[in-house]
Amino acid sequence: MKRSTNIPMLVLVVVLMAFPLWKIQKPAPGPDGKEVEIFKGADDQAKDLIGTIAPGYKPWFKPIMEPPSDEVGSLLFALQAAMGAGFIGYYLGSAMTRAKLRREQETKC
Amino acid sequence: MHIMEGFLPVKHAIGWSVASAPFVAYGLRSVNKRIKEKPEQRMLLGVATAFTFVLSALKMPSVTGSCSHPTGTGLGAILFGPAAMAPIGAVVLMFQALLLAHGGLTTLGANIFSMAIVGPFACAGIYRLGRSVKLPFGVSLFLAAAVGDLLTYVTTSVQLALAFPDPVGGFVASFAKFATVFAVTQIPLAISEGLLTVVVFNALARFNPQELKDMNVITGKEVQV
Numbered sequence: 001m002k003r004s005t006n007i008p009m010l011v012l013v014v015v016l017m018a019f020p021l022w023k024i025q026k027p028a029p030g031p032d033g034k035e036v037e038i039f040k041g042a043d044d045q046a047k048d049l050i051g052t053i054a055p056g057y058k059p060w061f062k063p064i065m066e067p068p069s070d071e072v073g074s075l076l077f078a079l080q081a082a083m084g085a086g087f088i089g090y091y092l093g094s095a096m097t098r099a100k101l102r103r104e105q106e107t108k109c
Numbered sequence: 110m111h112i113m114e115g116f117l118p119v120k121h122a123i124g125w126s127v128a129s130a131p132f133v134a135y136g137l138r139s140v141n142k143r144i145k146e147k148p149e150q151r152m153l154l155g156v157a158t159a160f161t162f163v164l165s166a167l168k169m170p171s172v173t174g175s176c177s178h179p180t181g182t183g184l185g186a187i188l189f190g191p192a193a194m195a196p197i198g199a200v201v202l203m204f205q206a207l208l209l210a211h212g213g214l215t216t217l218g219a220n221i222f223s224m225a226i227v228g229p230f231a232c233a234g235i236y237r238l239g240r241s242v243k244l245p246f247g248v249s250l251f252l253a254a255a256v257g258d259l260l261t262y263v264t265t266s267v268q269l270a271l272a273f274p275d276p277v278g279g280f281v282a283s284f285a286k287f288a289t290v291f292a293v294t295q296i297p298l299a300i301s302e303g304l305l306t307v308v309v310f311n312a313l314a315r316f317n318p319q320e321l322k323d324m325n326v327i328t329g330k331e332v333q334v
Contacts, residue, residue: 005247006311009304016297020170039170042177043111043211045290046269050116053273053283059115063210076209077166084162088309091156095316 110180110223110265110291111205114213121272126218129195132226136195143189150189153313153320157185158197160309164302165201165224171294179302180261183254184309186229187236188326198225223264232257246327247307255303262291 020039027036050057067073117125144151164181171177182194202220205211212220232253239249270284278285314321321327 006308009308013301013304016301017169020172020174020297023172024170024174038174039176041168042171042175042290042294043113045175046265046287047113047116049286049290050269050273053275053286057116057118057273059113060119061115061213061215063114063206063213065207066210067208073209077168080204080209081163081166084159084164084166087159088156088163091152091159092312092316095313099316 110177110220110262111202111212112216112219112265112269114206114210115215116213117216117219117268117272119215121268122215122218124218125216125222125268129199129218129221129226132192132195133199133221136192136197140189140193140196143193147323149320150324153188153317153324154185154193154197156309156313157188157193158200160184160306161194161197161201162204164305165205169298169301171297173289173294175290175294177262177291177294177298179298179305180224180228180258181302181306182225182228182261183232183250183257183302183306186232186257187250187253187310188321188324191226191229191233194229195221195225198229201225219265219268223261223268227264228257228261231260247311250310251303251307253303254306255299258299258302259292259295262295263288266291 024038026038029035067076140154144154161181161184164179166178168176168178180198182198185194185197199217199221202212202217202224206213206217206220235256236249236253239252240246244252266284266287269287270280273283274280275282275286314327318327
């Protein structure tokens, strides 16, 4: 794999995300005047779907701890991503330096 | 693919937990053994875990007008074998279930089964298939990660359809509904996951060719230093 293919691949990922944002328009509010939500989480939609297929179903267990608000929830999600990205960055950074030092050593010998 | 806390009937919750447990136990044993034999791979195992953490936190918009997230289990499945991803996926899902109320403890077994077992095993299988029919390395990796991602969501749809069959159309009708929510939304995200997996793998292979060669993940040919 050539290194130069990485950039187009990353661009494609951005396009894949941007396209739906640009293409999908919020539909007009329904007859009840309620705003239609778009880009809801698929997990939530599945939950709603369970409600229509089995209206009698009651969840039998509640989450032990729930983020008190969406803001706190997004904080935790950001933290999750940041920890992961931080680790990958650290690893690649040290691997890069190691490879560079090794190359320098080889040219010296 | 996170089935929410309490949203699987008791029997199903127990059933999927029982199904997932041996995979997690076996995976944990194989990871421990590997780290004991080759402690230098510990960091790379961390990278595989971190990749799953990042990708499963990224909720991306999709063409269906809803949001979902990739799984990030493909990278580790190729690096360490699919079994290793069961405990890693379990850690990520546990984090989300306990702190984020995303997924849940009662649905942990089912969620592990889809994200940390079916996805990685499908990924490893497709990768092997791709390589055996002489597809280029990057293409095999892309297809493996993308299809593994997609099959995770198909599995979730199957799990929900089994638990909540449609009163009229039964399992099939219910599966069609859940698959529309999950699997169709997932198609562009699966492509993204495939691409991101290849990008990160390229970076790993570029700076650690020897390590990956020692792990028999790559032969000399794939790497151009």
